[in-house]
Amino acid sequence: MVLGQSLRNHKTSRKLVVMIGPHVSDPSRAVLHRIYDEVRLVDVLDSGDTANLAMMKRPDLGVTFTKLHCWTLTHYSKCVFMDADTLVVSNVDELFDREELSAAPDPGWPDCFNSGVFVFRPSKETYGRLLQFCTEHGSFDGGDQGVLNAFFSDWATTDINKHLPFIYNLSSVAIYTYAPAFKQFGSNAKVVHFLGNTKPWSYSYDPKARTVKGDVQAASSHPSFLLQWWTLYATFVVPMMHQEYGDTPFHSGCEEEMATAPPPPPMSSLERKQRWEQGQADYMGVDSFDNIQKKLDAFLK
Structure with missing residues (x-):
């Protein structure tokens, strides 16, 4: 929602x-319909490559294979994918x-491109070849970036000419800081990418x-971008969410609402089981790798 609204605010002339x-x-779908020209429902694809994902300590990235569906958008001649x-x-x-x-170099290994922003041409043939490549070769990092770089x-x-300048995929994470370059070129930034485990929505506001709550300095070398994200979200997105949710409470992350809104009812075991069977596990929450590991450890003890 925030990404789409940021594109609208900066007057994109392209379909979203x-x-x-x-x-x-x-x-949430209703809000997305208000921001985007097209909301497309796709199946969740998961690499299932636990070994390589564990090496990166990012078990959540297996589901990023889902982005390969973007090559099926064949009613468009050219697209820009954005995480x-x-x-x-x-x-x-x-x-x-x-x-x-076309993509920008990854800050962790510049001979690889970062797959958070890239230009591509939708094609059923390319989509089929990508799926076949995944089946035959997998991904060297367990996620979409490994398979796309290999393909x-x-x-x-x-x-x-296919190397995008870093300003189109500027990492906000502290471990990738090159302070003199940011001082020189940072004001020209076009796209900020919140890499890593901690996302803007991991905080409260x-x-x-007009302050972000949490250990901002530890997760971001440029806290101003995080504040921009939350300002846009609170100003444009949250009002739309209130309109669509009506009297149904939802967790916006804004502190004044958190104090008054009741917590959502816990999910029943049956409902959670059904979500697992439908491929809708809460990968970032109760069903995260860390929580599953804790359950296993407790059981084995």
């Missing part, structure tokens, strides 16, 4: 499409002048004081 899984609630944890801070329509597969393996060496 969001891909969602079946777990997204009806009120949900990105924020547009300036108009980026010029990205459509680039060709497939588009000539990105690092063939055409420099005080709208009156």
